[in-house]
Amino acid sequence: MADVAEMAGVSSQTVSRVANNRSNVDEATRERVLAAMQVLGYRPNTAARALATGKFRMLGVISFGLNAYGNARTLEAIVAAAQDADYSVNVVSVRAQTESAVRDAFDRLTMQAVDGIILIEAQILDTPALRLPSGLPVVVVDGEESRRHPGVDTNQAEGARLATAHLLDLGHRTVWHVCGPQDSYAARRRAESWHRTLKAAGAPVPPLLYGDWSAASGYAAGLELAANPEVSAIFAGNDQMALGVVRALHEAGRSIPDEVSVVGFDDLAESAWFLPSLTTIHQDFEEVGRQCVALLFDQFRSGHATVHGATPVAPTLIVRDSTSAPPTS
Missing domain, CATH: 3.40.50.2300 (Response regulator)
Structure with missing residues (x-):
């Protein structure tokens, strides 16, 4: 950071503000700092940033069956929405819908330092005895209206x-x-x-x-x-x-x-x-992904879930050539 500051002719604090995408830096200075970062190959230390901000800028996703088209498209949409917010995504694919498999997936993501977790098509959450590990914001794709966690799904x-x-x-x-x-x-x-x-x-x-x-x-x-x-x-x-x-x-x-x-x-x-x-x-898988990430960010801001149950995303009928009136005879 000191090398970047020296090359750009600014303070280390200004380099830090640019690295953290703060708004209180004029555009000419920002461009000068970014150019120096490019020349020197500087990358912000994410561990240090996490210690300073309390955020890892990493979301975890647990998916039960990535081979299914809907699950794959939903994951793609979540990744896009996360990237738009300057977050990365860590994915764990779980084959068996069992309590131990869910807890193991949570443990693995927690050890890899994520800020929140999205579960895709997790029927196991309907098991009355299952309690997810506390301490992390959670959003569920395909959420039942009666579930304890916020959810998003196509209607x-x-x-x-x-x-x-x-x-x-x-x-x-x-x-x-x-x-x-x-x-x-x-x-x-x-x-x-x-x-x-x-x-x-x-x-x-x-x-x-x-x-x-x-x-x-x-x-x-x-x-x-x-x-x-x-x-x-x-x-x-x-x-x-x-x-x-x-x-x-x-x-x-x-x-x-x-x-x-x-x-x-x-x-x-x-x-x-x-x-x-x-x-x-x-x-509209893109909207499902955006809503999932938005619900996690809402929990980041408030410190707790402000929405419970499933948020529905409206589907639409696309009429093409495979349907018509029945034969008359």
């Missing part, structure tokens, strides 16, 4: 209602649903809302078919649905399963959307390039 129920109502409004007698795995919060919420929407409309409620979010599981369910001539509308729990459903229908010779309409959920970047392009529910 899964509203997304499923939009998908189901869209198909009913087109004139389909009922809507079949390929649900995600039974241990998934999002899958349960979507299935429950699909069921409620059919009941409210006085439509028959067909039996659920289960998948595991993969295209292969959608294909298996699609083969079963394709063999049933009564099926004219299908709501798949995510776009990947919808892709499998579409493949199965094509192989069975059932035209989309002339004979069968299909709706997905997520709005993958590739969904617009399906054949036909896929009607789906768009999730």
Whole structure:
């Protein structure tokens, strides 16, 4: 720091203010200090900064299944929001939803010095006996309204209602649903809302078919649905399963959307390039990430959680070519 100060012709305190991005430095001086830092290869000592400010400028993320599209996009959004606030992110991926696995993940992040922790799709938090380690702000993605910790999630129920109502409004007698795995919060919420929407409309409620979010599981369910001539509308729990459903229908010779309409959920970047392009529910993962980071920062400022339960982020219906009115004959 002294070398930078000497080269830039300023005090060490001014170098410190620039390194900490303080506003009380005029722009010409800031540029001179930054140029000296570049020439000398200076990097602020994060440990010393943490001792001075009490903040490590590091967020921890615990994710239960990064291979899932929604979880990966949510993590990407959290990282972007953290970087915008000049924070880094340390990620721990946990395979098993067990109390010991959660505590171990917390321990590892705590030892690596984080200011707060975000958990992605943590059904284990619904275990009544589980108590998270105290002392760190926590935010949960996919939060139940009754949970003790602040949470953020796409309004899964509203997304499923939009998908189901869209198909009913087109004139389909009922809507079949390929649900995600039974241990998934999002899958349960979507299935429950699909069921409620059919009941409210006085439509028959067909039996659920289960998948595991993969295209292969959608294909298996699609083969079963394709063999049933009564099926004219299908709501798949995510776009990947919808892709499998579409493949199965094509192989069975059932035209989309002339004979069968299909709706997905997520709005993958590739969904617009399906054949036909896929009607789906768009999730605003960027907003979910921003809200998560904002809730952590709110706890940093106040010293406690000022919001509890889940903050919903609204989904939107994207209508493309995979849905139409049912066949008339």
